Amino acid sequence: MDLELEDVPGVGEKTAAALRELDDPEAALERGDVAAVAAAPGVSEGRAARIVQGVVRQRHDDPGGFLATDRAAELYDRALSLVTEFAVTDYAAKRLRTFYPSGVASRVDEAQELAERAIEKGVDEAAREHLADVEALSRPSDVRVRDRCLATTDAETYSAARDAFPELSVEVVEDARDLSELARGYSTVVALDEEFAGVAVEGDVQVEPKALEKPAEIVPERVLSFFAANRDSLAAATRVHRAAGMDPPLDLDTLEDALARLEGDGSVAGDEELDRLANAADDLDAVASQAEDVANDRLREALAEKDVTIEGSDLLSLVERGAGVDSLLSRELGDEYAEAVAAAREHVVSELDLREGEADRARRAFPDEPTYPVERDPEVVTRLREELQAERDRRAAKRKRELAADLADLRPAAADLVHAALERDVEYAIARFADEYDCTLPTREGTGFDIEAGRSPLLDVPFDEVDPVDYGVDGVALLSGVNSGGKTSTLDLVAVVTVLAHMGMPVPAESARVPAVEELHYYAKTQGTLDAGAFESTLRDFRDLTAGADRKLVLVDELESITEPGASAKIIAGILESLHESGASAVFVSHLAGEIRENCGFDVTVDGIRALGLEDGELVVERSPVKDHLARSTPELIVEKLAEGEDGAAGERAFYDRLLEKF
Known part of the structure; x- marks a missing residue:
């Protein structure tokens, strides 16, 4: 769309x-x-x-509202947490939070198709380990380029350039003279106006009227910094694709080769000539100083080994001419001086690995005229450094443009590569959840539910110790059972299976059918009798609930606690009648199932979690509800145990038998 x-x-x-x-x-x-x-x-x-x-x-034109009560929303959060805990990446954990229970079939089918693919693919553990290093791609926001600027005479072009290239300075100029001034302060000036084409300007001035259409050429640092910042994630995504046998959106070898040419700071790697120029520019002063020491050490050694004799007439002549030690060196140690200077020059050339033209300029830093001590010419050294730096910058810019051009072409596919790896983590999380909780994909049809060997993952016991439950209801039913017999956990199981099914997720059961409803209404057990106002509000909630009830699944836990037991049975019976007439699917957990059935105007189903007895004071129950069975209460079981175990007088046994008759 x-x-x-x-x-x-x-x-x-x-x-x-x-x-x-x-x-x-x-x-x-x-x-x-x-x-x-x-x-x-x-x-x-x-x-x-x-x-x-x-x-x-x-x-999907989904109005939302599936989770119609706080308890339903709470169970969704808990169910979602069970799935997200298997996510390796932050991305997958966030992405899984976009899965929500829906009453719209197209949305549920879309999500379930993803879950089905995930389960079919399974989990590759090697690929899953590599996912730990995959992160969503980031876009560096601190890229600044200070050796380059854009120039234009047009205000509109100036504004467009500033928007297009926030990394660069953009300057307004009037003529070629202004361009020349800019070129003195920048390594490169890119003129955006056609009128400057063919104009002779000192410095590196490039005329690019279509620069705004070629960002990778003008600011290659933008592309390079993106890949440098995300290289670890890209490398990990590459490993995920290879380990999982995924079909990548680009040639992985090409990407790896391009990344190998990129340093972590966004500069170009693997260019020996660029490294040579950078090292030569950086080390020039230090090496020139070393060369002075080489020359002066040679001269001192020569002086120490040679006897120099000056006759009186020669000395007088030197003094009359105002000559000093330089003249003496030239006359007496000319050859030794030449050798010392040659050694200094070759030291600079060899240590900096200078090329022919560079070497000639470096040699001029040490003059032929004898001096002592031997000193480099600072102006010559400065010019050489500037030339090396300029050549370094030109080569770096060229290599950056070349590498950026290669990487710019890869950028969309590289983003798809990482996204596909992260999406695989979403699938792995679903598959791991399905495996951990012995899940199956449910069906959604009819107005009732049918769960076989369902086990609630919400209980505070290890999942493999949870007893499986079989339970199904078509229409409206009451669920009875002793205290702590598993009524609420059964209701929770129905709710969490329904929620997961409408999220499109697998459910913890051997098989499961849930109603294709639009809303889940789950009312948790209330704490104590409600006051008049709250009781009135609750009745209004159930009045509204009966409207359109055929599109709702209603789960209610011990509603009788809202008021007196006698009144509760009558009120619940009336609610059940309305839900039954509306064609709803509903389960009401209640200790008053018998009384409610007596007050119902239809033959309401009463199911029960059957108690098998007491052993060592512990309740033993059959966890799967028995159809059409009104379960006995805990007090009845205790009285029965006392009656069966009483060995006292007949009157004492008769007391317990009389109590049993009341049940």
Whole structure:
């Protein structure tokens, strides 16, 4: 569908503006990429998940509202946590939060198809280990390029350039003279106006009227910094694809080769000539100083080994001419001086690995005229350093452009590579959940439910110690049973299976059919008798509940506690009658099942969790409810035990028998 950001539920004008800061917000929303949406300024992870849910609801015309009560919402949170705990990546944990129970068949089918694929693929443990190093791609926001600027004479072009290239300085110029001034302060000036073509300007000035259309050439650092910041994640995603045998969206060897040419700071790696120039520029001063020491050490050794004799007339002549030690060196140690200077020059050339033209300039740093001590010419050294730096920068810029061009072509597919790896983690989490809790994919049909060998994952015992439960209801039923016999946990099992099924997730059972309902109403056990106002409010809730009840599953735990037992039985019977007439699916847990049945105007089903007795003071029950069975209460079991175990006088036995007759 054509997605308008402002039309997405929960997205206002400000949020839409924030989302537009992303590279492709519409695509991110369509594919449910919560991490990408959360990268928008001011959008939290929780809000991103809700926004993505809004897109899903919009796509399926889903009004929401499946979780109609607080208890239903609580069970959804707990069920979702069971799935997300198997996620390796933050992305998968966030993405799984976009799965929600829905009453719209198309949405549930879409999610269940994903779950079915996940279970069929299974989990590759090697690939899952590599997922630990995969993260959602980030976009560096601190890229600044200070050796380059853009120049234009046009105000409109200036504004467009600033928007297109926030990494660069953009300057307004009037003529070629202004360009020359800029070139003195920048390694490269990119002129955006055609009028500068063919104009002779000192410095590195490039005329690129279409620069705004070629960002990778003008600012290769943008692409390089992106890949440098995400190289670990890309490398890990590559390993995931290989381990899992996934079909990658690009050639993995090509990506790895390109990344191998990139340093962690975004500079180009593996270019020996660039490294040579960088090292030569950085080390020039230190090596030149060493060369001075080489020359002066040679001269000192020569002086120490040679006797120099100056006759009086020669000395007088030197003094008359104002000559000093330099003249003496030239006359007496000319050859030795030449050798010392040659050694200094070759030291610089060899240590910096200078090429022919560079070597000639370096040699000029040490003059032929004898001096002592031997010193480099600082102006020559400065010019050489500037030339080396300029050559280094030109080569670096060229290599950056070449590498950026290669990587820019890979960027969309690289993003797909990481996204596919992260989506595989979503599938692995679902598959691991299904395996851990012995799940199956349910069916959604009819107005009742039927669960075989279901085990609740919400109990405070290890899952493998949970007794399996078989239970099914068509229409409306009462569920009876002793205290602590498992009535509430059975109701929880029905609810969590229903919630997971409508999320499109597998459910913890050997097989399961749930009703294709639009709302789940689960009313937890109330604490104590309600006051008049709360009691009245509760009755209004159930009045509203009966409207459209055929599209609802109603689960109620011990509603009788809202008021006096005698009145409760009559009220619950009336509610059940309304639900029955509306064609609803409902289970009411109650200790008053017998009294409610007597007050019902239809033949309501009463199921029971059968108590098998007491052993060592512990209740023994048959966990699966028995159809059409009114379960005995705990007090009855205790009285029966006392009656059967009483060996006292006949009158004492008769007392317990009389109590039993009352049940």
